[in-house]
Amino acid sequence: MRIAVCRPQVPFAHGGAEIFTDTLVAELRARGHEAEIVSVPFKWYPGARVLTQAFTWRLLDLTESDGKPIDLVVATKFPSYAVRHPEKRVWLVHQFRQAYELDRTDLGQFGESPEDRAIRRQVQELDRVALGEARRLFATSGNVAGRLERSTGLVAEVLPHPAQALDYHDEGHGDFILSVNRLDRAKRVDLLIEAAALEPSLQVVVVGEGPDGDRLRGLVADRGVDDRVRFAGRVDADELARLYATCFASFYAPVDEDFGLGPYESFLSGKPVVTATDAGGPLDVVHDGSTGRVVAPEAAEVASAAVWLRDHPAEAVAFGRAGKAIAVEVTWDRAIGRLLA
Amino acid sequence: MPPERSGIADYSALLLPALRARCEIVTVKRGARRPPRGTDLSVYHIGNDPVAHGWIVDALRRTAGLVVLHDFVLHHLVSGITLGRGNGKAYLDALERDAGLPARLLGYAVMEKRIPPLWENRPEDFPLAGEVLGLATGLIVHSRYVHDRARAYGFTGPIWIVPHPAFPVPELPAAEVGGEPLFASFGNVNASKRIPQLLEAFARVRPERDAARLLLVGATSPGFDLDRRLQRLGLDDAGLVREGYVHENRLWQLMMAADVHVNLRSPTMGETSGTAIRALSLGKPLIVSDVGWFSELPADVALRVPVDEHEVETLVAALELLTTRPDVRTAMGAAARELALREHDLGQVAELYVAAFEQAAGGGAVGDAVLREVSEAAADVGIAPGSAAASEIAERLGEVGLGG
Numbered sequence: 001m002r003i004a005v006c007r008p009q010v011p012f013a014h015g016g017a018e019i020f021t022d023t024l025v026a027e028l029r030a031r032g033h034e035a036e037i038v039s040v041p042f043k044w045y046p047g048a049r050v051l052t053q054a055f056t057w058r059l060l061d062l063t064e065s066d067g068k069p070i071d072l073v074v075a076t077k078f079p080s081y082a083v084r085h086p087e088k089r090v091w092l093v094h095q096f097r098q099a100y101e102l103d104r105t106d107l108g109q110f111g112e113s114p115e116d117r118a119i120r121r122q123v124q125e126l127d128r129v130a131l132g133e134a135r136r137l138f139a140t141s142g143n144v145a146g147r148l149e150r151s152t153g154l155v156a157e158v159l160p161h162p163a164q165a166l167d168y169h170d171e172g173h174g175d176f177i178l179s180v181n182r183l184d185r186a187k188r189v190d191l192l193i194e195a196a197a198l199e200p201s202l203q204v205v206v207v208g209e210g211p212d213g214d215r216l217r218g219l220v221a222d223r224g225v226d227d228r229v230r231f232a233g234r235v236d237a238d239e240l241a242r243l244y245a246t247c248f249a250s251f252y253a254p255v256d257e258d259f260g261l262g263p264y265e266s267f268l269s270g271k272p273v274v275t276a277t278d279a280g281g282p283l284d285v286v287h288d289g290s291t292g293r294v295v296a297p298e299a300a301e302v303a304s305a306a307v308w309l310r311d312h313p314a315e316a317v318a319f320g321r322a323g324k325a326i327a328v329e330v331t332w333d334r335a336i337g338r339l340l341a
Numbered sequence: 342m343p344p345e346r347s348g349i350a351d352y353s354a355l356l357l358p359a360l361r362a363r364c365e366i367v368t369v370k371r372g373a374r375r376p377p378r379g380t381d382l383s384v385y386h387i388g389n390d391p392v393a394h395g396w397i398v399d400a401l402r403r404t405a406g407l408v409v410l411h412d413f414v415l416h417h418l419v420s421g422i423t424l425g426r427g428n429g430k431a432y433l434d435a436l437e438r439d440a441g442l443p444a445r446l447l448g449y450a451v452m453e454k455r456i457p458p459l460w461e462n463r464p465e466d467f468p469l470a471g472e473v474l475g476l477a478t479g480l481i482v483h484s485r486y487v488h489d490r491a492r493a494y495g496f497t498g499p500i501w502i503v504p505h506p507a508f509p510v511p512e513l514p515a516a517e518v519g520g521e522p523l524f525a526s527f528g529n530v531n532a533s534k535r536i537p538q539l540l541e542a543f544a545r546v547r548p549e550r551d552a553a554r555l556l557l558v559g560a561t562s563p564g565f566d567l568d569r570r571l572q573r574l575g576l577d578d579a580g581l582v583r584e585g586y587v588h589e590n591r592l593w594q595l596m597m598a599a600d601v602h603v604n605l606r607s608p609t610m611g612e613t614s615g616t617a618i619r620a621l622s623l624g625k626p627l628i629v630s631d632v633g634w635f636s637e638l639p640a641d642v643a644l645r646v647p648v649d650e651h652e653v654e655t656l657v658a659a660l661e662l663l664t665t666r667p668d669v670r671t672a673m674g675a676a677a678r679e680l681a682l683r684e685h686d687l688g689q690v691a692e693l694y695v696a697a698f699e700q701a702a703g704g705g706a707v708g709d710a711v712l713r714e715v716s717e718a719a720a721d722v723g724i725a726p727g728s729a730a731a732s733e734i735a736e737r738l739g740e741v742g743l744g745g
Contacts, residue, residue: 048710051743055715058737082741114381115710118703121696125742 001340002034004062004073006080008042015182016261017077017093020161024074024091027332038062042079045109048119050096054079054126074339075134078123082130089339090134092144092156094258099123100151101256107186128152138339140259141281159338160284162330163264166237170270170320171245173313176203177274177306178247180240180262183210187254188276190219192306194299197223199307204229204251205243244269248316249309253297256280264330267291267323272316274305291323342368348615349388349411355506359691364698371396376404382702387473388412389610391421398422401476407701408477413487413611415473416464424452438471465608470494479701481694483613484634490611499704501697505613507622507685513590515597518582520554522664524628525599527592527616531562535605535630535652537570542656543581544574550664556582558595596620600670601663602627607648609633621681626673628659641676708744 005028007021021037028035040057044050062070062085074089075081078096081088098109099120110116131137131154138159139145145156181187189206193216196202206216206229213231220229235243244250244265252262253276260282263273267285273292275282288294293305309316342357343350360366367377376383383406385397395418401408423432429452436444436459444467450456459467474480474491479499482488488500524543530536536557543555555576561567571577584595596602602620609632617635620627627643629635636645644659646652663670715734716726724730738744 048707048714051707051711052714055711055738055741055743058741059734084737084740114699114703115706116703117699118707121700122704122707122742124696125700129741 001071002065002068003028003340004036004038004065004070004085006038006057006062006073006075006083008077008080009039010043011041016259019164020093021076023164024161027336031336038073038080038083040080044096044098047115050079050109051119051122051126054082054123057082058084060084072340078127079130081134082126084133086135088134089136090131090138090156091159091161091339092131092137092139092148094144095127095148095151096123099127100147124151128154136339136341142284143256143280144258157338158284159335160259160264160330161261161335162332163261163268163327164237166244166265166268167241168265168268169241169245171242173316174246174248175310176205176247177310178205178207178243178250178266178271179252180207180243180250180265181252181254183208183213183216185212187212188297189216189251191253191276191297191299191302192251193219193223193225193229195303195306196225196229198299199303200228202228202303202306202310205232205247206230207232207235207240207243209234240265241269244271247271248313249274249292249306249320251275251302251306252282252286253279253302254282255297257282263292263323264327267320267327270317270320270324272309272319272323274302274309276302285323285326289319291319291326345393347388347390347393349386349390349393351615352411352505353386355508355687356691356694359506359687360694363691363695369400373400374403376406382407382698384409384698385477386411387415387418388612389415389417391418391425394418395422395425398473401473405476405478407479407481407697408473409481410470410473410477410487410491411483411612413470413482413490414464414468414609416460416467416469419469419472420458420460435469435472436467439467439469464610468494468611478705479697481697484611484637486609486633486637487611499700501693501700503693503697504684504690505615505618506687506690507681508615508619509687510622511590511593513594513597516591516594518554518556518595518598520556520582520600521552522600522667522670523554523556523598524601524603524660524663525556525558525595526603526605527596528559528604528614529562530557530559530567531565533606533608535607535648536565536567538653538656539603539605540570540574540576540581542653542660544576545653545657546660546664547576547580550661551580553660553664554580554582556584556595556599558584558587558592560586593619596623596625599625601625604628604635605630605646606635607632609635618681618685621677621685624674624678624681626663626670626677628656628663639676639680642673642680643677711743712738 005021005025025035025037042053057079060083062073064070072087073085074091075083076091077093081090102108110120137156139156142158145158148154148156179189179192192204196204220226249272250266251274257280263282263286266273273286275286275294276297277294278297286292295301295305343354383404385401385406386409387394387397388411419435433445433448436448451458474496480491481501481503483505488502528534596619602625604614604617604627607630611633613634629643629645631645631647646655
């Protein structure tokens with residue numbers, strides 16, 4: 001089958017959605033399909049630019065390429081799903097969140113002028129049309145599917161995508177808790193640092209870099225926990241697998257995350273996850289007292305949950321095993337099978 | 342707004358607090374000449390009553406805006422604000438705009454009292470919605486039916502379909518009426534509520550189902566001889582319970598007492614029935630006429646009776662079914678309640694209103710901005726206005742609601 005995987009591209013930015021679509025194309029090719037990324041640059045400001053940029057997708061003709069039909073398109077995130085195709089599948093990573101739950105928050109984009117309010121509504125209208133015409137509609141998590149249903153009334157099947165390929169293994173119940181995430185305020189790594197400040201026996205390793213890195217390093221110095229919170233920066237695949245294998249649990253508690261691969265990677269290493277009640281996507285698989293600990297997004301709660309897992313190795317191992325049983329079910333074979341069915 | 346007594350006044354009173362929780366609203370009272378300073382959008386609630394809505398049309402004439410069209414047929418309203426104000430020419434013009442010169446001639450005949458008033462006999466044939474639609478920059482309607490009629494009438498502006506909100510059910514005891522089951526019809530007792538057909542159908546059902554009762558609540562319209570009909574059908578001494586106009590609490594109590602709400606209508610003016618919405622809020626099964634908005638009620642909530650030569654027979658079958666099958670009544674009632682929660686939730690309706698307000702207030706400027714940028718880009722690469730490529734761009738823009 002010839003398949004076009006559609007994704008918007010923010011020039012000079014590369015993140016989870018890009019990794020996801022690149023991997024999807026590779027996995028489709030590995031199964032004998034002819035697959036290709038179709039990408040259009042995306043700039044969402046100022047004013048109505050978000051709409052004209054979205055409209056660009058609407059003008060694309062992806063029914064065939066060089067005289068040969070394209071059998072199916074898979075669109076992923078706003079505004080790539082505005083593309084037209086008789087066999088349009090959407091595997092929704094997220095909508096344009098500024099037009100929805102982020103509106104009128106610090107992360108929002110639209111002001112109170114009639115024009116801004118109308119642009120926001122028009123984005124919603126475009127979503128209703130473009131997502132509504134998809135032959136099949138999938139969402140990467142229950143959180144994304146829930147937002148979609150609340151905002152448009154459209155129902156998506158939840159289809160999580162598999163974690164990156166790593167040499168996942170388990171070297172036993174270690175003595176530190178691991179955070180693997182981009183250092184960004186929304187990822188709330190500071191909760192874990194504050195937890196370490198409250199609990200003098202807690203050891204932490206933080207993997208990742210990002211715009212919040214300097215502030216977080218400053219926070220560590222300020223709280224005097226340099227000796228127990230180690231920033232590992234970006235690490236290679238082998239080192240990442242080793243860190244997962246040797247921790248006692250991982251911490252993954254962003255604010256209202258779309259999906260969140262972290263818990264799957266942790267589970268595949270047999271390690272439970274500490275998350276927060278408002279984390280969004282991770283709550284699909286992190287269940288309190290079953291695959292990890294789900295606590296209020298407060299440092300004391302995080303500290304208490306982390307120490308409990310560290311001090312109850314039998315339970316932590318059992319939670320990790322239960323998580324692994326969930327994570328191993330999420331495979332590319334199954335995901336692609338459902339996507340193309 | 343209350344204390345005016347109309348369904349639309351009740352509707353506005355119900356909706357306004359929910360809207361105010363979401364955006365800034367200034368209500369304009371009778372006699373105001375201009376919208377208050379600083380408002381981004383003028384919104385006009387228009388129904389078919391010249392006394393309640395004539396002044397609102399006057400305001401719409403001064404400042405165009407978004408019209409909440411509660412009825413599609415506005416003949417009564419228009420006759421009231423033209424003939425009723427001594428302006429026969431305006432009435433004739435409205436008729437001619439609707440249906441050409443023959444309609445104008447009919448208007449002359451009405452004015453000379455040679456034929457009965459059209460607003461009493463044939464309003465649905467001459468909706469006279471032209472002026473209001475011509476002044477409206479956008480429409481909020483409550484049904485697909487009115488949406489389609491407005492489009493068929495030539496309205497090209499944006500239309501938002503916003504369901505009628507469900508009423509909060511007061512905590513009151515049900516009235517003690519009796520009847521197993523109790524059928525009830527609420528509203529004016531007259532021919533357009535299909536009361537003659539309902540009475541005839543009930544009279545046919547009752548001999549075999551003597552525990553069944555029919556409750557009629559509402560004022561009897563002038564000229565409608567209810568007593569004589571009841572006498573002729575043998576319903577004058579048993580089976581029928583009659584209450585005239587009742588106040589709000591008593592209305593709710595009677596509605597609670599009913600097992601099945603019968604809400605028939607023909608002709609329809611395109612209205613949404615507030616009493617049918619109350620029935621949904623109460624989780625009551627409905628029997629309705631298969632016309633207008635009523636046709637859009639799901640089959641698991643309402644038995645729809647076509648208005649045709651078999652109307653009475655179909656009504657008999659509906660009454661029989663709901664008399665003998667309490668399980669069907671229960672299932673339909675549950676579906677009605679679920680529908681009220683799903684489609685008519687007040688907060689959700691208010692959200693849809695605010696979405697429409699925001700699009701109506703700023704949508705024009707946004708559409709212009711998008712069109713300007715797209716047309717400039719098209720012109721830059723040599724796509725001429727009117728060319729096939731330009732037409733395709735316009736079509737694609739239209740698909741996603743960006744004009745074109």
